[in-house]
Amino acid sequence: MIQLEALYKISYGLYIVTSGDRNQGNGFVSNTVFQVTSQPQRFAVCCNKDNYSASFIQQFKAFAVSILAQDTSAELIGKFGYKSGREMNKMTDVKVIFKETNVPIVLDGSLAFFECKLVDVFDVGTHWIFIGELVSAEIVDDTGQPLTYAYYREVKKGFSPKNAPTYIDQSKIETKTENAMSKKFKCPICGYIYDEAEEKVKFSDLPDDWVCPVCGSEKSEFIEIS
Amino acid sequence: MIQLEALYKISYGLYIVTSGDRNQGNGFVSNTVFQVTSQPQRFAVCCNKDNYSASFIQQFKAFAVSILAQDTSAELIGKFGYKSGREMNKMTDVKVIFKETNVPIVLDGSLAFFECKLVDVFDVGTHWIFIGELVSAEIVDDTGQPLTYAYYREVKKGFSPKNAPTYIDQSKIETKTENAMSKKFKCPICGYIYDEAEEKVKFSDLPDDWVCPVCGSEKSEFIEIS
Numbered sequence: 001m002i003q004l005e006a007l008y009k010i011s012y013g014l015y016i017v018t019s020g021d022r023n024q025g026n027g028f029v030s031n032t033v034f035q036v037t038s039q040p041q042r043f044a045v046c047c048n049k050d051n052y053s054a055s056f057i058q059q060f061k062a063f064a065v066s067i068l069a070q071d072t073s074a075e076l077i078g079k080f081g082y083k084s085g086r087e088m089n090k091m092t093d094v095k096v097i098f099k100e101t102n103v104p105i106v107l108d109g110s111l112a113f114f115e116c117k118l119v120d121v122f123d124v125g126t127h128w129i130f131i132g133e134l135v136s137a138e139i140v141d142d143t144g145q146p147l148t149y150a151y152y153r154e155v156k157k158g159f160s161p162k163n164a165p166t167y168i169d170q171s172k173i174e175t176k177t178e179n180a181m182s183k184k185f186k187c188p189i190c191g192y193i194y195d196e197a198e199e200k201v202k203f204s205d206l207p208d209d210w211v212c213p214v215c216g217s218e219k220s221e222f223i224e225i226s
Numbered sequence: 227m228i229q230l231e232a233l234y235k236i237s238y239g240l241y242i243v244t245s246g247d248r249n250q251g252n253g254f255v256s257n258t259v260f261q262v263t264s265q266p267q268r269f270a271v272c273c274n275k276d277n278y279s280a281s282f283i284q285q286f287k288a289f290a291v292s293i294l295a296q297d298t299s300a301e302l303i304g305k306f307g308y309k310s311g312r313e314m315n316k317m318t319d320v321k322v323i324f325k326e327t328n329v330p331i332v333l334d335g336s337l338a339f340f341e342c343k344l345v346d347v348f349d350v351g352t353h354w355i356f357i358g359e360l361v362s363a364e365i366v367d368d369t370g371q372p373l374t375y376a377y378y379r380e381v382k383k384g385f386s387p388k389n390a391p392t393y394i395d396q397s398k399i400e401t402k403t404e405n406a407m408s409k410k411f412k413c414p415i416c417g418y419i420y421d422e423a424e425e426k427v428k429f430s431d432l433p434d435d436w437v438c439p440v441c442g443s444e445k446s447e448f449i450e451i452s
Contacts, residue, residue, distance in 0.1 A: 002363050005338075035233065124357055126264075146376070148237045165261045165262050166264065
């Protein structure tokens with residue numbers, strides 16, 4: 001028996017993982033960042049092989065991790081989590097700094113960051129596990145709480161994008177009995193579903209300047225799916 | 227610059243990872259369990275090479291993960307997190323079940339569990355990263371909250387044991403100015419430090435049946451360290 005809901009009990013944080021140099025950079029939202037050894041201090045980051053950032057990490061042999069705060073904006077997560085650096089420069093209009101490795105480190109929405117030089121890469125099928133050794137670590141804001149994946153899912157109503165290790169096809173999750181009159185609207189950018197039965201507010205009654213709580217897409221972009 | 231406190235902002239859950247069969251079994255407390263791919267559903271578990279459990283996972287080519295609840299007892303964490311299966315049978319007096327892989331799955335203190343067959347092993351120095359493919363997953367208790375490492379550290383005052391990927395030598399962390407008259411007492415089993423300045427209660431004033439909040443060791447076992 002496989003109850004996919006059981007996997008939702010696993011705890012993750014949310015991070016922006018970046019690589020590049022002072023001229024070019026890219027990054028993606030990751031929930032799989034974790035320490036693997038303490039002597040020396042090494043960290044693992046899981047990254048879809050199709051992610052544009054994967055080629056940056058391999059080219060620049062270093063990566064930085066910005067640990068996101070609970071109040072990180074939907075726009076920042078939308079930009080780094082649901083858009084590709086192949087189509088835009090994600091570093092535009094984002095506050096970044098450069099430290100020992102010279103990779104761009106995102107400060108917006110971050111509680112702390114650390115950077116690693118790449119020491120190993122493992123193939124796990126659709127994803128790489130990048131192993132990095134700690135070079136620097138700093139606190140940016142010691143007052144906020146880290147954004148966890150549970151908070152993102154439950155409070156911010158976010159989903160894993162298709163490239164994430166934790167992607168779950170929502171159509172495979174059993175749905176509760178719903179009001180047959182209610183409708184659902186899907187964000188075409190990030191996949192967020194606005195469910196009238198759950199929200200108790202008709203989609204048409206939402207203000208025109210309402211935006212997707214996950215990625216910041218406009219209301220007019222949503223598509224009715226039921 | 228390396229500010230070790232920055233690394234505390236990384237979010238982890240806490241889990242008991244087990245392996246073995248119906249005749250013998252062992253397990254350890256881990257905070258590094260995470261999904262690495264969704265097609266197929268594969269998970270990574272980081273395990274110190276010295277851990278007795280590492281040999282079980284390699285021998286039985288499978289492991290189970292019990293996702294711990296916030297109210298998991300200090301005794302259960304103490305047993306699986308700070309004691310070795312080389313000296314005791316950890317499965318004694320613990321509620322376990324067996325599913326598809328036949329490894330013992332711990333139900334005590336668990337919100338959910340899943341089991342994986344071992345498909346790969348990576349060497350990251352002092353630790354192995356075991357990669358497993360999902361075989362079964364079930365919810366045990368859908369009402370509780372998952373125990374996070376942040377909660378364990380802040381509320382339960384727990385520390386990573388020396389074999390953990392996230393072990394930090396507390397002597398390297400800057401300490402706040404303290405009352406020179408206050409004393410500290412260390413648990414010889416798990417390393418928990420009772421700090422009179424922080425707790426505002428003298429160690430000698432604690433009741434005789436007080437136990438280590440992390441591993442359940444008795445008050446009389448504590449050693450004065452300052």
